Amino acid sequence: MDAFFAAAEQAAKPSLRGKPVIVGGLGPRGVVATASYEARVFGVHSAMAMAQARRLCPNAAYLTPRFTLYRRVSDAVMTLLHTLSPLVEPLSLDEAFVDLEAGGTEPSVGAARAVGERLRTEIRAVTGLTGSVGLAGSKMLAKIASERAKPDGLVVIEPGTERELLAPLSVRTLPGVGPATAEALRRAGIHTVLETREAGEAELVRLLGRAHGASLYLMACGRDERPVVAERDTKSVSVEDTFDVDLTDRTRVQLEVARLADRCVGRLRAAGHSGRTIVLKVRRYDFSTMTRSETLRGPTDDPAVVREAAARLLEGVDTTAGVRLLGVGVSGLADFTQEDLFAQAAQAAQAAEAARAAHEAPEGGEAAPGGGGPEGPGAGAEGAAEHPGAPRRWLPGTDVRHSEFGEGWVQGSGVGRVTVRFETPWSGPGRVRTFAVDDPALEPGEPLPLLEPGGAGAGPAASDGPGAAAAPDSDRVQGSGRGQPVTSSP
């Protein structure tokens, strides 16, 4: 998908179409997740510090990510991909490899191109957003092709042209070559793919180590046999928080670690996992990062157990100079817990006992794994990390609903006020109104679908010029409450 998060926001918020939009962390230490193409003109790009983006592009719309929406769009696209082949390997919410051969596409450039173009049409029809397609004989080359295809395009790298095409490109083009590897290669006088190839495998292994050197050599030769793998097993689950200001108070650090442990376990359980190794991550004031881990005798999904392990690990860490980030993770995943094993063993013993006593052992009861958790607040709270009892936070970009004016989104808030723009994905650009932050008529909303359900017509992406949209009319906007069954209040 092209500039995925930003494009989704532009589709959802008509007033932002054609304008610079930057999605990412809005706090003092945030970074850019996605910049719209209009914002990239100013030099803003992914992973840039948000503070720098604001200097470069002060007039952009700065929005917090709405993962629920992105996940929904992503699911729709992934469903389309599965119609092409059973072999679909998602790389992230907005990118995936598809093995077309495994899906029965005739192995010709023409057939592949036709499938790719049809897919792009369908993506646009289903999501209202544009995606780009790269077609080639391997994952590496398909990825390079898709990057060249962006935005809103399709590129084929034809068999036989690979080495020639790769030769002059920067080593950074190759997967697995980041800043550190590029620097190591540069010191050896290697800048291009051709130079990498000419260095030879032995030299690359000497420079980069066994695995990395060997795989880089293959890539540089245009050889990439990695299969498309659907459904890889999760290996770890983790959560982390960067704090707006460094933490120095030890008690506060301990509290945050406990909270993170609970959140981590919440996600672990939601995924139906348990794990043996608990990892504590601490990033200090100077950005130096350390991890401490502890492996239990058996897998757990008990919040108390993880909390205690994390607290033990913290004991060995000096935090007096200030902590900027804390994280808790669980790895060594299993789909059962040690408690399950105990329960199973106990059940077996009981069954044996019962049999001896010539009773009927009750079967079936799979004993809900719930024993463990004096769980705190619902672990599922994904949208905004709310502290119980804290005042409502209106984050720019999030959905709201007003009892009188209907659906809208937070444009900004401060000094006790919140500014809302009332528009929906299928309205024209809407009007802005300001309220007190505690206005009872205002409540958090839910993301609306980007395309009007049962939609009459062209999606957002189709109307390129905002000029095409009807002139904003405040009454009409107000009326856009529309009979939609938008559900639920918190």
Add this chain to the structure above:
DNA sequence: TCTGGGGTCCTAGGACCC
């Protein structure tokens, strides 16, 4: 107002075992 959050894979040393 420098540097998010969620992952994966690799390396290297030490413990431990056969």
Add this chain to the structure above:
DNA sequence: TCTGGGGTCCTAGGACCC
């Protein structure tokens, strides 16, 4: 009283990816 060799597991750190 010299130190083998190979395997696995654990811990810590680092590179990389989106």
